[in-house]
Amino acid sequence: MEYMDILFDKHGGVVTITINRPEVLNAFRPRTVNELIHAFEQAGDNPEVGVIILTGAGDRAFCVGGDTKEWKSGVGYTGASWVGIGLPIDRLHRTIRSVPQPVIAAVNGYAIGGGNVLQVVxxxxxxxxxxxxxxxxxxxxxxxxGFGTAYLARLVGERKAREVWMLCRRYSAEEALSMGLVNAVVEPEQLMPTVRQWAEEILALSPTALKITKASFNAETEHISGLTQLAFGALGLYYTTLESKEGHQAFMEKRKSDFSLFRNLRQEE
Structure with missing residues (x-):
């Protein structure tokens, strides 16, 4: 596959995968997600690779989730059908978890929406x-x-995860560290050197032991994968509703969403 939306760099036993759409804060479109899946599969199947790093191009964003330009109101993302929402993002989550190598997220800016979920997995x-x-x-x-909620709760605790989703606030790097959302916070110029140092430490360890260790960690939360498939099926249906359409249109029109109608809709019926 020829990559247009990502960069793939292999240096020794380390592969760095970079979402390369800085003009849209590294938001992903269907092609981006498919390229990421392919890149992770290629790196995961390569016995020479011991660590995979995921980051975003530029210094403003890691990833801000789905590209709204690819969205069609009442339908979802381009290519959406009964098969899926048009973005195989649930497959990408499973791929990141299933590759045998440790995956390190180098979060260089905004990690919002689906971008935050990417670093979570x-x-x-x-x-x-x-x-x-x-x-x-x-x-x-x-x-x-799916993983964006249930697995997030494993990282930061049930109460905090509910706060993240039910208030839709933004959190600084230091706040993310204190809640257990990330492992470390460093100066911007030290981000990639630090991540590469972590990668070198990992390369000094037994790859088979790390593979089994990762699988062991995943096993306890693997049921979330099934929940994710159910959730994305529901999401595809939700995208066809007027309620979802209101949220999207408000975002595009830079106004506050008005969901009041939908709280009373069933009562009026």
Whole structure:
């Protein structure tokens, strides 16, 4: 596959995969997600690779989730059908978890919405002090009721995870560290050197032991994969509703969403 939306760099036993769409804060479109899946599969199947790093191009964003330009109101993302929402993001989550190598997220800026979920499903995360985290789904007519919620609760605790999703606030890198969302916070210029140092430490360890260790960690939360498939099926249906359409249109029109109608809709019927 020829990559247009990502960069793939292999240096020794380390592969760095970079979402390369800085003009849209590294938001992903269907092609981006398919390229990421392919890149992770290629790196995961290569016995010479011991660590995979995921990051975003530029210094403003790691990833801000789905590209709204690819969205069609009442339908979902380009290519959406009964098969899926048009973005195989649930497959990408499973791929990141299933590759045998540890995956480190180098969070260099905004990690919002689906971008935050991407770093959540990585094995480790190091953030720049400029990083900002948060979820926006209920504000814009979307949600991630799979790894984005259930696994997030494993990282930060049930109460905090509910706060993240039910208030849609933004959190600084230091706040993310204190809640257990990331492993470390460093100065912006030290982000990639630090992540590469972590990668070198990992390369000194037994790859088979790490593979089994990762699988062992995943086993306890693997049921979330099934929940994710159910959640994305529901999301595809939700995207066809007027309620989701209101959230998306409000975002595009830069106004506050008005969901009041939908709280009373069933009562009026």
């Amino acid at each position: 990585c094995d480790l995360a190091v953030a720049s002090k400029t990083a900002v985290f948060g979820q926006v789904g209920p504000r814009v007519g979307s949600f991630d009721a």
